[in-house]
Amino acid sequence: GAVVSQHPSRVICKSGTSVKIECRSLDFQATTMFWYRQFPKKSLMLMATSNEGSKATYEQGVEKDKFLINHASLTLSTLTVTSAHPEDSSFYICSAREGTSANNEQFFGPGTRLTVL
Amino acid sequence: GDSVTQMEGPVTLSEEAFLTINCTYTATGYPSLFWYVQYPGEGLQLLLKATKADDKGSNKGFEATYRKETTSFHLEKGSVQVSDSAVYFCALSDLGGGAQKLVFGQGTRLTINP
Numbered sequence: 001g002a003v004v005s006q007h008p009s010r011v012i013c014k015s016g017t018s019v020k021i022e023c024r025s026l027d028f029q030a031t032t033m034f035w036y037r038q039f040p041k042k043s044l045m046l047m048a049t050s051n052e053g054s055k056a057t058y059e060q061g062v063e064k065d066k067f068l069i070n071h072a073s074l075t076l077s078t079l080t081v082t083s084a085h086p087e088d089s090s091f092y093i094c095s096a097r098e099g100t101s102a103n104n105e106q107f108f109g110p111g112t113r114l115t116v117l
Numbered sequence: 118g119d120s121v122t123q124m125e126g127p128v129t130l131s132e133e134a135f136l137t138i139n140c141t142y143t144a145t146g147y148p149s150l151f152w153y154v155q156y157p158g159e160g161l162q163l164l165l166k167a168t169k170a171d172d173k174g175s176n177k178g179f180e181a182t183y184r185k186e187t188t189s190f191h192l193e194k195g196s197v198q199v200s201d202s203a204v205y206f207c208a209l210s211d212l213g214g215g216a217q218k219l220v221f222g223q224g225t226r227l228t229i230n231p
Binding site: 041043044046107109 | 121159160161163206218219220221224
């Protein structure tokens with residue numbers, strides 16, 4: 001099946017620094033990528049949807065200047081948490097979908113655990 | 118807005134036991150319904166899905182039936198194995214605008230003991 005990787009799997013950073021998380025589709029071209037955030041014992045919350053070459057569409061309540069998303073190629077999207085603070089500590093998960101049809105399956109990465117000290 | 122509610126875990130069963138994980142949803146339209154499974158250290162994987170009322174999704178011995186009248190999509194398996202230990206997420210997809218946004222339940226951790 002299709003494989004999506006994330007890097008790093010874990011990151012610890014100091015408050016005020018920025019952290020970049022990469023999401024790659026390894027064996028297919030991801031026209032659309034999604035970024036989710038998961039709090040402990042909570043469901044995945046969609047943060048934003050990005051189409052290759054376009055600006056990301058952010059969900060209500062998600063700060064676009066805080067969570068910068070770049071989807072410059074069909075196999076790579078990045079999420080940069082700018083000026084991270086402890087409340088940004090969370091599990092971030094990306095998914096990728098081939099093509100533009102909403103009926104196409106999303107394939108998920110294994111997630112990145114961010115801890116901000 | 119749309120929402121999904123799953124039974125709280127963790128759920129611990131013995132091998133060969135019958136499994137039910139309850140899932141109910143709230144949606145304004147006619148969503149597609151999904152069960153995803155996340156094994157330790159891996160990403161979520163689609164387990165099964167149903168796209169309209171009375172559809173039954175099935176895979177790897179798991180089944181779930183789309184019940185519009187009770188707005189439910191309960192996951193069942195007749196005889197679980199140790200390898201079924203994972204976190205299970207119920208989700209719905211509302212195509213509104215064609216974006217296929219997935220709305221997830223909070224996940225249910227399942228542990229199967231030999």
